[in-house]
Amino acid sequence: MSYLEEIQAAIIEGKHAEIEAMVSKLIEEDVDLNDLINKGMIAAMDVVGERFASGQIFVPEMLVSAMTMKKGLNLIRPLLKAEEAEPKATIVMCTVKGDIHDIGKNLVIMMLEGAGFRVIDLGVDLSVDDLITRVMEIKPNIIGLSALLTTTMPEMKKVIAKLEENGLRDTVKIMVGGAPVDRKFANMIGADGYGEDAAQAVRLARSFVVD
Amino acid sequence: MGSPDFENIRIAARHEEGERVPLCEVLIEYPIQSQFLGREVTSDDLESQVEFWIKAGYDFIPLTVGMMSPGKVTDESAISKVIRDVMLKDTPDAEDQKSWNLEYTHFINNRADFENFPWHIASQLDFSKFYQISSLLPEKMKVIAVSGKIFTLTWMLMGFNNFAMSLIMDEQLVADIFRKVAEIQFQALEEIFEMPHVGAVWVVDDLAFGTGPMISPQAFRDHVFPWYREMAKRCHDNDLLFFMHSDGNLMPLMEDIIDIGVDVLQPIDPTCMDIVEVKRKYGDRLCLVGNVSNELLRSGSAADIEERVKYLIENVAPGGGYCVGSGNSVPDWAKFENYMAMRDATFKYGKYPIQL
Numbered sequence: 366m367s368y369l370e371e372i373q374a375a376i377i378e379g380k381h382a383e384i385e386a387m388v389s390k391l392i393e394e395d396v397d398l399n400d401l402i403n404k405g406m407i408a409a410m411d412v413v414g415e416r417f418a419s420g421q422i423f424v425p426e427m428l429v430s431a432m433t434m435k436k437g438l439n440l441i442r443p444l445l446k447a448e449e450a451e452p453k454a455t456i457v458m459c460t461v462k463g464d465i466h467d468i469g470k471n472l473v474i475m476m477l478e479g480a481g482f483r484v485i486d487l488g489v490d491l492s493v494d495d496l497i498t499r500v501m502e503i504k505p506n507i508i509g510l511s512a513l514l515t516t517t518m519p520e521m522k523k524v525i526a527k528l529e530e531n532g533l534r535d536t537v538k539i540m541v542g543g544a545p546v547d548r549k550f551a552n553m554i555g556a557d558g559y560g561e562d563a564a565q566a567v568r569l570a571r572s573f574v575v576d
Numbered sequence: 577m578g579s580p581d582f583e584n585i586r587i588a589a590r591h592e593e594g595e596r597v598p599l600c601e602v603l604i605e606y607p608i609q610s611q612f613l614g615r616e617v618t619s620d621d622l623e624s625q626v627e628f629w630i631k632a633g634y635d636f637i638p639l640t641v642g643m644m645s646p647g648k649v650t651d652e653s654a655i656s657k658v659i660r661d662v663m664l665k666d667t668p669d670a671e672d673q674k675s676w677n678l679e680y681t682h683f684i685n686n687r688a689d690f691e692n693f694p695w696h697i698a699s700q701l702d703f704s705k706f707y708q709i710s711s712l713l714p715e716k717m718k719v720i721a722v723s724g725k726i727f728t729l730t731w732m733l734m735g736f737n738n739f740a741m742s743l744i745m746d747e748q749l750v751a752d753i754f755r756k757v758a759e760i761q762f763q764a765l766e767e768i769f770e771m772p773h774v775g776a777v778w779v780v781d782d783l784a785f786g787t788g789p790m791i792s793p794q795a796f797r798d799h800v801f802p803w804y805r806e807m808a809k810r811c812h813d814n815d816l817l818f819f820m821h822s823d824g825n826l827m828p829l830m831e832d833i834i835d836i837g838v839d840v841l842q843p844i845d846p847t848c849m850d851i852v853e854v855k856r857k858y859g860d861r862l863c864l865v866g867n868v869s870n871e872l873l874r875s876g877s878a879a880d881i882e883e884r885v886k887y888l889i890e891n892v893a894p895g896g897g898y899c900v901g902s903g904n905s906v907p908d909w910a911k912f913e914n915y916m917a918m919r920d921a922t923f924k925y926g927k928y929p930i931q932l
Contacts, residue, residue, distance in 0.1 A: 423790070475737060
């Protein structure tokens, strides 16, 4: 088994207790760190996402894999060149006004952090005005909006309208998700993308960064 | 519509046709009850609540006992009182909902938190309404005791991410919390079994997201289902029916749910489950309740509701084993005329034998 296959297996199987020793050993052996991240760890999380989407694994297994990846990344990041060590993007996440459900949002945050994004959790029941204020302070690349209720989904549209009103819409990508949300709704309100689950949200965020 | 008679529910639970398709809900919020009666109904006003459930056409009234009620966690929930009055006593946090409401926060991160949690106080449950209500019920009407929330309460006490990861990384801690919560819920059941006016126990415990189970089916088998199985057995030993409510897509868990001994499953979440398929596959072993979408109750017309109820009665009710109800519970944001349309359509089309 190659070192990349070994690291992939460790992340897929969620070997959180072993990952640091494995990564430290590979660092000592002077392997290509970019390969370790991209061909080893990120490739492993893609498999985790696929297995979750197809019902082979469930949230606990996915979260432990994401935590395992984050532990490994934390060892590697200080060794990368300055520009490579920067997070891929900053993402602010929140559940919209009137909605206090946060399971989905928190899963997405764990997966995004595992994938190397800087994520700032703005919590639940966040008013449009408070979100705009925080966006002006943080200047994120991506905003992730979550809602569980059909009654709170319209808040997402208000967020986009307010961003436009404040001249901020073109500075960020917006991704939306949550049980009642679908791609059609995302398109209708002018979001940049919709993630059906946490793994899709990671793929979506990556696609925004590549763009 | 006839007088309330819990036998109608028992007949449906045996997958037999009675006189009519029963109505069934685990919760109808007070503003809807108030509109129906034309006067305000409050949580303490048991007399008006009983009047509502009779006049609206139900054969039972659901009454909560346990640490958490269905629907929102409120300052009335027993677990909230424990957290506010014991854990946060004499701190400014006791007044801040975000400090005590389990929908915002959690309290058990590790074994020390588990051991220090005031379980002995959490187990002091209030049965007063159960005793008060017995004299208000017509002869054949029963109470369904809404109780037994084990899975949800455990993960809410831990926070979902912490719970989910602990399930793999510290499985014994999770198992111990499940056991503690279950013991308290079982203690409540023992008192319920002594009450002749209780006809069933209804466990309200969401197990699934729209995409599927919240944890693996095997983890449910290891940690949750053994408690339900014991609960169902004790209910059946005491001649009570065992109801279960769970949102989400339960299809990967259906064989387990039947095997545990669930008699009645509600609400067959219309956002992700096809009730006609569920009826075809499992209808001879399980009574189904609900499936009138809450979104339709909010945004549809009365004609939309009538059409949906007619469809459900036509496709799910023949042969028995079905009760009409919402896709979750009846919230205060449902249109009142739509709630009435669901009820009226059940009376209009739900007479056995079904002729549609």
